[in-house]
Amino acid sequence: MGAAKHAFSLGARAYQYFPKNPRSLSVKDFNRGDAASCKAFCMDHDLISVAHTPYPTSLTPSDDKKEITIQSLQNDLEIAEACGSAGVVVHFGSPIPGEDPLASYQLMIHMLNAVLTDWDGHCKILLENNAGRPGSMGTTIEELAQVRNLCEHPEKIGFCLDTCHAFASGLWNGDNWGELEEKGTELGYFDHLLAVHLNNSRYASSEGKDRHANIFHNGHISEEQFSKLVLSRIMKVVPFILETPSEYGITHREEIKELYEKWDL
Numbered sequence: 207m208g209a210a211k212h213a214f215s216l217g218a219r220a221y222q223y224f225p226k227n228p229r230s231l232s233v234k235d236f237n238r239g240d241a242a243s244c245k246a247f248c249m250d251h252d253l254i255s256v257a258h259t260p261y262p263t264s265l266t267p268s269d270d271k272k273e274i275t276i277q278s279l280q281n282d283l284e285i286a287e288a289c290g291s292a293g294v295v296v297h298f299g300s301p302i303p304g305e306d307p308l309a310s311y312q313l314m315i316h317m318l319n320a321v322l323t324d325w326d327g328h329c330k331i332l333l334e335n336n337a338g339r340p341g342s343m344g345t346t347i348e349e350l351a352q353v354r355n356l357c358e359h360p361e362k363i364g365f366c367l368d369t370c371h372a373f374a375s376g377l378w379n380g381d382n383w384g385e386l387e388e389k390g391t392e393l394g395y396f397d398h399l400l401a402v403h404l405n406n407s408r409y410a411s412s413e414g415k416d417r418h419a420n421i422f423h424n425g426h427i428s429e430e431q432f433s434k435l436v437l438s439r440i441m442k443v444v445p446f447i448l449e450t451p452s453e454y455g456i457t458h459r460e461e462i463k464e465l466y467e468k469w470d471l
Contacts (some may be wrong), residue, residue, distance in 0.1 A: 207244045210253055217466070220254040220401075220445035222295070225285035228260045231271075231278040236285050237469045245290030254445045256332065256366070256401045257286035264313045266299035273316070279321045280333070288331045289372065292400050292445075293332040298344030298353075300336070307414045310343060315356050321357045330364045330398055337371035339414030345375035347386070351393040364398040368449075370405035370419075373427055376412035380431035386442060396440050404436075404446040419452045420427045421465055429468070436469050 213221030226234035248255055259282050267275045282294045299314040301307060318331065333353065336344030343349070354363045372378040378386055390396045406425025407419040419425030421432065435441065446465075448458055 207238055208246050209245050210251075210255065213244055214247075214253060215254075217251065217462050218458075220256075220446045220447050222256050222258050222401075222403075222449070224260065225257045225289075225294070226260065228258075229262065229304065230260055231262050231274050233277055233281045234285065236288070238288055240289045241288035245288065248290050254396050255286075255289060256445075256447065257289070257329075259281055259294060259296045263296055264299065265296060266302055266310050267317070275283050276317065276320045279317075280325065281327050283321070283325055283327060283331070287327040291329055293330040293364055293366070295332045295334050295401065295403075296381050297334050298336045298350065300344050307343070310423045311349075311353060314353055318353075318363065319358045322357070323367070325359075325362060330362055330400065332364045332366040332441060334366040334368055334403070335371050335375070335377065337368070337374040337414065337416035338411055339422050340376040342375065344412065345371075345377055347377070347390050347393055347395050349456040351395050354398065362468045364400040365395060366403060367399060368400040368403040368405060369427070370403070370407045370433075370449075371416060373407045373411050374409065374413060375416055379411040381425050383431075383438065385433040387438060391440070399440075399444055401442055402441065402446045405449050406432075418450055420454060420461060421448075422461075422468075425453055433469065 209223040209260060263275060286294045299310055302310045334348055336342060338345055350365055354360045355365060404422050406419035407428045408419045410426050411417040422429060448461060450461060
C-alpha cells in the first residue's frame, strides 16, 4: 500500500514495486488484507502496477537454485495478483557457463513451464530484455518472442521493454524506432507488451552497460529520439515506469512533471 500511495502522491499513473525482500528468494507469507487494500486503492485512483522479482532471480539458475527460484516466482505471482498488478517483471536468462547456448534457452523454457503450469491468475510473467553487448543473450525481439512461443502457456507470459537495456544492447540505437516497431509488430511482441521501463542511458548505444540516467538529463538518448518511442501509437496503452537515478539532484516528482509537460503522458 505504501508504494501505491507514494506513487499517487508524485502524480504517477503507474508504478513498480518489489513484492518482498529484493535481495532474497525466500517465500513470503504476505498479508492478504493489506494486498486487497492496495488493489482497491489502485482501482479507485486509476493506478497501474507491476511487480519486479528480487535481484537474485534467474531463469537460468544453477541446479541447487532451481526449486527455490520456482517457488519464489510462484510466490511473486501470488502477491502481485492479490495486489491487482498486471505482471511480474523478470530478467531474461543469461548463458550457462560452459554449456551450449541452446541449453540456456531450454532451461529458461523449463523454468517458465514449471512456474506457470498450475498458475491460474490474471497476473503474468513479464520477460525483460537484457542490456548486454550486441549478440548477448536476451537482447533481441526474436529471442523474447520465441521463448514465449515455445512455452506451454504463452498466454501467461508478456513483455517489459527497458529502454536503457535496449539502447545498451544496440536493439534500439535511438534512430531505428520505426524498424524496431515494424519487427516487433510482425513477431507479435507489441501485442503482449504490458510495461516499459523508461530510462535514459549514461553510456552510448551498443556498449552493453546497464547504467540508467534521467530522461532529460545526463543521458545519451535525446529528447527527439525518446519522443518517437513515447508518442508511438503502439505505446498509447502501455504504462511507462521510471527506474531513473536520484543521485543527480532530480527527483521523481520533478521528472514526472517534466514528462507530462513535454509529452502530455
